Amino acid sequence: MIIKPQASQLGRFATPYYYYNEELLQQTIDSLKQEMSKDSRYVMHYAIKANANPVVLKHIQQAGFGIDCVSGGEIALACQAGFDPKLIVFAGVGKADWEIETGLKYGIGCFNVESVPELEVINQLAKQAHTTANICLRINPNVGAHTHANIVTGLSDNKFGIDMAHMMNVIAMTQKMEHTQLIGLHFHIGSQIVEMDDFIALCNRINELQDGLDHQGIKLKIINVGGGLGIDYDNPDIHPLPDFKSFFAVYRQNLQLRDGQELHFELGRAIVAQCGSLITRVLYVKDNTNKKFVIIDGSMTELIRPALYGAHHKIKNLSSSKAAETYDVVGPVCESSDVFATDISLPQTQRGDIIAILSAGAYGETMASGYNQRPLPKSYTDNDIMAE
Ligand code: LLP
Numbered sequence: 001m002i003i004k005p006q007a008s009q010l011g012r013f014a015t016p017y018y019y020y021n022e023e024l025l026q027q028t029i030d031s032l033k034q035e036m037s038k039d040s041r042y043v044m045h046y047a048i049k050a051n052a053n054p055v056v057l058k059h060i061q062q063a064g065f066g067i068d069c070v071s072g073g074e075i076a077l078a079c080q081a082g083f084d085p086k087l088i089v090f091a092g093v094g095k096a097d098w099e100i101e102t103g104l105k106y107g108i109g110c111f112n113v114e115s116v117p118e119l120e121v122i123n124q125l126a127k128q129a130h131t132t133a134n135i136c137l138r139i140n141p142n143v144g145a146h147t148h149a150n151i152v153t154g155l156s157d158n159k160f161g162i163d164m165a166h167m168m169n170v171i172a173m174t175q176k177m178e179h180t181q182l183i184g185l186h187f188h189i190g191s192q193i194v195e196m197d198d199f200i201a202l203c204n205r206i207n208e209l210q211d212g213l214d215h216q217g218i219k220l221k222i223i224n225v226g227g228g229l230g231i232d233y234d235n236p237d238i239h240p241l242p243d244f245k246s247f248f249a250v251y252r253q254n255l256q257l258r259d260g261q262e263l264h265f266e267l268g269r270a271i272v273a274q275c276g277s278l279i280t281r282v283l284y285v286k287d288n289t290n291k292k293f294v295i296i297d298g299s300m301t302e303l304i305r306p307a308l309y310g311a312h313h314k315i316k317n318l319s320s321s322k323a324a325e326t327y328d329v330v331g332p333v334c335e336s337s338d339v340f341a342t343d344i345s346l347p348q349t350q351r352g353d354i355i356a357i358l359s360a361g362a363y364g365e366t367m368a369s370g371y372n373q374r375p376l377p378k379s380y381t382d383n384d385i386m387a388e
Helices: 022-036 054-062 072-080 097-106 116-128 164-176 196-215 244-254 305-309 382-387
Strands: 017-020 042-047 066-069 088-090 110-113 133-140 180-186 222-224 262-265 276-287 292-296 315-317 324-330 339-347 354-357 378-381
Touching (some): 022 042, 022 382, 072 097, 097 116, 110 116, 110 180, 116 164, 116 180, 164 180, 164 196, 196 244, 305 339, 315 339, 378 382
Parallel strands (some): 042 066, 110 133, 133 180, 180 222, 292 324
Antiparallel strands (some): 017 276, 276 292, 315 354
């Protein structure tokens, strides 16, 4: 069950807030570890941008995963949460000097470098800090993905990574640098990918690139394929767990790792999306001539995905079991895009009903904003809710 408490229990807390089902999170992690245990060369760095809630991080840490960061703030948070800095990797096209210095200060495991000028700055700052930075080159593989255009990252028009045509030259540059140590290649083609063929295309590209490295006698310890595995937003009750089996089978069957190489992953969404729901309350039901609006107290400031990407999250009225009606579910923020769903079927709804927006554990709480001077959302788990 995605949401364990009853509406009456959920309703005792001020809404809107995030509810996290820790049991589902742990089941998801267990099923992921089960698949990963089939190959001792696999290493997971959880993409903390998906969800940095302390409850989530506690489970991630107990699982023994490292952390994939994209900012100095995320590095500091992960270190303060107790993660081993050696298990932290740092990607991003625009790493500021202070962020690189933060990574050097903590002694993180690897910088995923996205351009030549960035490589030069890291080498320079590492020199000043009397240290050597481990680096992977993030290569743009020019591989597309069947997902929302805003979350495709691996095409040559995207801002991410080093053009694969430049890879050999950049590797040659790293070999002359004294304060960087090249340990691998990094890739990430996009997010919410459910077509395994996209990951197969990435494997094929990496195989080609590795053939080129073999010819030059270059050996690298790490291939990092990023994250991107999608989840079922339409039927979270039927598929609360992602298809980790197919995901890892793709890499086992299609990627040719070289002797001694490790395969690193950076899953975010697949681990945390289904365990989180945004719990809201109905403020008003407005009956217009051509539409019925359910106006809830949750908005795009707590969950921006529908407004930003047109994303669909399943919505449930946990308080009503009356006959179904057709509604638009909207938030109170002064933006026409503050809409969670149009023309959906919900049991007849009234003021005070508890409405849950499902599959909101990934890129929900972390993307919250204070627009309209709204407070950032709080979060509760079953322990908090059952204790009331
Ligand atoms: N590694 C890198 C380098 C990334 O850029 C990302 C996500 C990940 C790993 C984790 O990807 P995941 O396994 O979560 O798909 N806010 C958007 C998603 C943005 C993803 C950004 N990068 C959304 O709400 O759909």
